[in-house]
Amino acid sequence: MQIQGEQPITASSSQESPLQRGLRRFWPIYCLLAALATLGYAFWDKYQIDGDAVAYMDIGDLIRAHHWAGVINGYWNPLYPACLALGHTLFHATRYTELHAYYMVNFGIFLLEMLAIVAFTDSLVHLRDIREMADTVQQRAQPLLDRYALRYLGIAMLVIASQRELSLGKVRPDALLQACLLFGMAALLRYFATAHLRYAALMGVALGFAYLAKSFAFAFTILCALTLIAFCLIWLKHRPARTVTAAALAFACFAVVAGPYIAALSHSRGRLDFGDSGTLNYAWYVGGTKKMHLQRDETAFDGSAEVHLKHPEKELLQSPEVLSYKLLPYGTYPDWFDTSFWNEQVKTHFSPRGEIRASSRDLVLVARYLVNHPESWLLLIVLLLAGARFELGWRPGCNAFWMTPVFLGILVFFIYGLVNVEERYVTVAFLAIMLALFASLRASSRRETGTVLVATSLVFLLALLAVGESTRVIAELRRDLNVAGSPGGWYDPDTFEAAHALNAMGVGPGDAIACIGTRACLYDHYWARLTGVRILTEIYLPEAPLYPYWAAMPNRELAIDTVRAQGAKVLVGYFSPGLMTGATPLTAGWRELGESHFYALPLNLPPDASPSQLPPERSGIDDATK
Incomplete structure (x- = not known):
């Protein structure tokens, strides 16, 4: 972007070597090639x-x-x-x-x-x-x-x-x-x-x-x-x-x-505020403050920070930890939609160690x-x-x-x-x-x-x-997607299958549901957004895979009853394949969501709820698949 009257003192075009002159002329073509090569990622890059x-x-x-x-x-x-x-x-x-x-x-x-x-x-x-x-x-x-x-x-x-x-x-x-x-x-x-x-x-x-x-x-x-x-x-x-x-x-x-x-932002917080991501990350990664689900009385997890939580997550049960996110009216998963809301008044202090x-x-x-x-x-x-x-x-x-x-x-x-x-x-x-x-x-x-x-x-x-x-990577991605019959890299079978199956069960936009385990809750809850629901209750099990912790979880039935009392239509978790057979008391009632690794336990669904005609929203993805 040269400005008239501001040209630097450089060699004239007559002093350019043939290579330099060729690169100058080839520049628009290279820009086009770089753009086209990257455009392929918009179609075939992996789901992330x-x-x-x-x-x-x-x-x-x-x-x-x-x-x-x-x-x-x-x-x-x-x-x-x-x-x-x-x-x-x-x-x-x-x-x-x-x-x-x-x-x-x-x-x-x-x-x-x-x-x-x-x-x-x-x-x-x-x-x-x-x-x-x-x-x-x-x-x-x-x-x-x-x-x-x-x-x-x-x-x-x-x-x-x-x-x-x-x-x-x-x-x-x-x-x-x-x-x-x-x-x-x-x-x-x-x-x-x-x-x-x-x-x-x-x-x-x-x-x-x-x-x-x-x-x-x-x-x-x-x-x-x-x-x-x-x-x-x-x-x-x-x-x-x-x-x-x-x-x-x-x-x-x-x-x-x-x-x-x-x-x-300052008006909403009642103080001068330029954003809390820096201070919170310092508290988590340097100060040793507990990152998820910090409570007022957990001083052992405060780290070097001074904690006076204004509105922490509501703890419904301690063992296992069952949490409610109804206080924040926004977000598919309110706990991560605005973590500064739940951690307001976590005051970071310098920690030399x-x-x-x-x-x-x-x-x-x-x-x-x-x-x-x-x-x-x-x-x-x-x-x-x-x-x-x-x-x-x-x-x-x-x-x-x-x-x-x-x-x-x-x-x-x-x-x-x-x-x-x-x-x-x-x-x-x-x-x-x-x-x-x-x-x-x-x-x-x-x-x-x-x-x-x-x-x-x-x-x-x-x-x-x-x-x-x-170009090579894109060609390989496209070949893999063609073999899998996928409409694009953005399509993840587990996620989309789970959303379709939940919609078919009668769970959809406006409904409140619950989740269990970090894979279904924190790491990737896009399945819930696709379904159109909000995760307002969570049974917090911080480790993966989920099944061993589910099997050893104390007060399992009490935790399920607590979640059901919150009005959640289903409880969704991500389990390793072949474990949730439904043939044992531990797995009874759980339904596989399509052909995914997500499973749902009905809580407040009608007794005769069963898969029905897919909702209109699926038509777009079906057309893409075709």
């Missing part, structure tokens, strides 16, 4: 739905229904659910076809990520070339990668991430957050290159949308504003008044975008992330062996264009490393650091042309291999 995904879908439903009180959530932010709601409307989805629509939404977000990568790499190169003119340390060697080579590398790394942690089959906001953060960093780099206030404003807008995707962006916005001030004052020698004005403008634009939601334990674990996870993403850093090593070298100017006055993305990327790793590292969290940091390092490479002065040619060729090869690998 979990409790997080269902919560986002539920919030999307509330947005479509204009039920704003339910949208205000201290744990999940609203931008991604709004995208799901838009996709649901555009594709005219039903309960049984919505998941395919959401895969297509994720593909749209992937296209947005491609644009964000281009904006980031172009801004990085633009700042590099502009600062080359003002560098007090003369750097005569040519940059190893030009603008298009860095674009190819960025898109290749994005395609690789979309095969792994940012898969289209994961209904989660991390890819959307990454796109917004990359746009924000691109605007920040543009401001450094031009000193135009509009880029500071764009940074604030982009980071405001990032916050609406995930509350982590609030801390990232503060870091970006501090980086803007420090870099402008120390390296660019800008006037303090103009620098402070730029930072204030960025914050103002952030507030315009994110402020209304922060105000609504827990921090050492968590940081040690997260260092291992960071190392595993690097091992799982070897392509780019191995290429970097190869280029260094081929004669490339770093020129990482860092003193004031030097061309320190690389410093901001590397610094911000390290801070992202550090922040998550203090609490909990997952690959989907830190991919944006990895992209920012690696692309900045590649942009800082210089060709050897003795064999400049040859080094540039080798580097550009290897980057192009990596870009082609990334798309080729996606």
